[in-house]
Amino acid sequence: PTWLSQVDVIILAVPDDAVLGVASDLAASGRVTETQVVLHLSGALGREALSPLESSGAALGSLHPLQTLSDPQTAPQRLEGAVATVEGDARAVEVATALARGVGMEPVPIAADHKPLYHAAAVVASNFVVTLAGVAQRLFVSAGLTDDAARKALATLMAGALENVRAAGPRAALTGPVARGDIETVRRHLAVLHGPDAELYRTLSRAALELARLDPERRRAIEELLMR
Secondary structure (H helix, E strand, C coil), X not given: CHHHHHCCEEEECCCHHHHHHHHHHHHHHCCCCCCCEEEECCCCCCHHHHXXXXXXXXXXXXXXXXXXXXXXXXXXHHHXXXXXXXXXXXXXXXXXXXXXXXXXXXXXXXXXXXXXXXXHHHHHHCHHHHHHHHHHHHHHHHCCCCHHHHHHXXXXXXXXXXXXXXXXXXXXXXXXXXXXXXXXXXXXXXXXCCHHHHHHHHHHHHHHHHHCCCCHHHHHHHHHHHHC
16 A cells, blocks of 8 residues: 555554565565564564565564453453563564553563463463363353353352462462362362363363472372373
């Protein structure tokens, strides 16, 4: 578009797999100049995804809002107070930082080569929590709860757990049979779970053991139970 050369900042709000292609199209247009800043919003990619624009002289970087935004209507409110990671050329980082602060986010610098691991952590913290909610709801319903009761149970239980994490961190927030070293309860759970559900329970229980403050003997007993 003819107006492209008239803007100060170009933001690529496209899927990760499209960033490089859009950057190539922008470079081919010849309308990106050294006075501009080009940012993408990917959490997994760094400045290098904009490499086709190197010859334009524009400052290149990324700005990633660390927030789940499923509804465009509520997105602006949800951005306020969220962390946003920034990286790239110095001028791009300066602009990305200002943009983040302008909508109430807290900018945090990140190295480009750390972004894949950072984004994996974000997926675990957000997408997989939703996935676990789906598994838990299915198990609640299998145990006799209605869909509505299961959703309410999930909402209150998960909100309480996340509030405890916010207040004290994961280790202090951990509750449940693994945290208590309640071997027989873990055994009963495994007796009624099958297939992928049992494997998921074992995997997450092993991760919970890393946080649990148990004496060595009780820890070993749970580890052995989870290996069966």
